[in-house]
Amino acid sequence: MTRGVLLFAFNTPKVNYFKMAIAAAKRINHFLKLPVSLITDDIQNYNGYEFDNIIYSESIKDNFKEKNPWYNKGRHQAYELSPYDETLLLDTDYVVNSDKLLEVFDYYTDFCCHDHTSYLLVPDANQECMGVHSYNALWATVVFFKKTKRVERIFNCMKMIQDNYNFYAEIHGFYSFSFRNDYALAIANKIINGQFNEPTDFIPYPLVHAGRDTKIEKLDTKDFGTEYKVTLTNYNDLKNKKEYIIIKDIDFHMINKDNFMELFNV
Amino acid sequence: MDTNDLIAEAKAKFSHNSTKAYLRDKYNSKLIIAEQGGLWKITPEFISFLASVYIPNDVVIMDLYESPVKVDRTKFLNKAVNTYTSVMNEYHKEWEKLKKNR
Numbered sequence: 001m002t003r004g005v006l007l008f009a010f011n012t013p014k015v016n017y018f019k020m021a022i023a024a025a026k027r028i029n030h031f032l033k034l035p036v037s038l039i040t041d042d043i044q045n046y047n048g049y050e051f052d053n054i055i056y057s058e059s060i061k062d063n064f065k066e067k068n069p070w071y072n073k074g075r076h077q078a079y080e081l082s083p084y085d086e087t088l089l090l091d092t093d094y095v096v097n098s099d100k101l102l103e104v105f106d107y108y109t110d111f112c113c114h115d116h117t118s119y120l121l122v123p124d125a126n127q128e129c130m131g132v133h134s135y136n137a138l139w140a141t142v143v144f145f146k147k148t149k150r151v152e153r154i155f156n157c158m159k160m161i162q163d164n165y166n167f168y169a170e171i172h173g174f175y176s177f178s179f180r181n182d183y184a185l186a187i188a189n190k191i192i193n194g195q196f197n198e199p200t201d202f203i204p205y206p207l208v209h210a211g212r213d214t215k216i217e218k219l220d221t222k223d224f225g226t227e228y229k230v231t232l233t234n235y236n237d238l239k240n241k242k243e244y245i246i247i248k249d250i251d252f253h254m255i256n257k258d259n260f261m262e263l264f265n266v
Numbered sequence: 267m268d269t270n271d272l273i274a275e276a277k278a279k280f281s282h283n284s285t286k287a288y289l290r291d292k293y294n295s296k297l298i299i300a301e302q303g304g305l306w307k308i309t310p311e312f313i314s315f316l317a318s319v320y321i322p323n324d325v326v327i328m329d330l331y332e333s334p335v336k337v338d339r340t341k342f343l344n345k346a347v348n349t350y351t352s353v354m355n356e357y358h359k360e361w362e363k364l365k366k367n368r
Contacts, residue, residue, distance in 0.1 A: 200333075
């Protein structure tokens with residue numbers, strides 16, 4: 001039985017996801033002691049880190065987020081391309097800062113992801129609903145899966161949703177301008193489970209987000225330090241910068257890519 | 267009333283509550299364990315249930331996934347008590363440290 005972590009990195013003119021993947025992979029090796037494979041469209045870019053596997057996949061360059069290119073399509077290929085029997089599929093901007101994720105391998109399930117979130121410095125933030133007539137989003141940031149027929153169907157279904165995204169956007173009432181894997185995953189999961197929620201498909205604790213308006217700074221200067229200061233950066237009121245918390249030994253998803261690149265010298 | 271004092275107090279309270287929320291999420295997740303074919307959240311109530319001498323040793327309990335799972339009660343009790351005490355001690359230590367830092 002092989003276990004490993006899978007990352008996707010399709011560079012855009014603004015964000016070097018490949019370098020982010022290297023920074024993420026080093027932390028994964030350190031905290032989880034697992035091999036990391038990378039799916040990318042730029043194998044020439046290899047530099048400074050030895051991935052377990054580098055797997056080529058053509059990126060689809062027709063997606064945008066806030067007017068910037070964002071090549072996030074093709075995540076459904078994770079099932080087909082993963083070299084592992086048990087795979088942890090992570091976003092490159094997910095900061096592994098503990099060994100907590102190893103526990104998902106012990107869960108009695110063939111697939112799980114986060115169905116709820118919490119935001120650092122935003123207590124009681126609402127959960128994201130895909131549309132007014134729809135249901136809550138799932139999160140493709142952390143996905144654990146085994147190679148079973150049911151999981152294969154979930155990923156195949158994600159491809160179908162990606163290929164017909166406008167249709168599903170119309171049905172669920174969300175904007176189709178930016179393709180989101182989170183939404184494709186949420187819809188695919190519902191379809192495969194007969195429109196029911198399958199409790200075993202959800203990681204039973206929230207995905208921790210560091211939001212766009214929070215700044216993370218290292219407090220521990222060691223290579224794999226686990227202590228960070230999180231500051232709220234409200235640009236309309238600089239006095240708010242005084243508000244902060246200190247976090248330690250907890251994994252988090254950094255929405256602010258510039259902050260990620262600065263933090264890990266990408 | 268000094269407005270600056272009010273603002274400072276509100277900001278301190280905001281940071282305090284944000285820290286509380288972060289610690290709650292972090293340590294709640296550590297209280298969730300996979301054991302004997304099910305996924306469980308260890309709470310004082312759950313430990314009391316496992317510790318009850320009126321419950322037979324082989325007992326069926328609903329896990330977090332809402333699945334009935336047959337468990338060895340005494341074996342599970344040891345694991346539950348160890349998890350609870352170590353996680354809560356760690357929680358308390360971090361909480362005290364954060365209180366001192368403020």
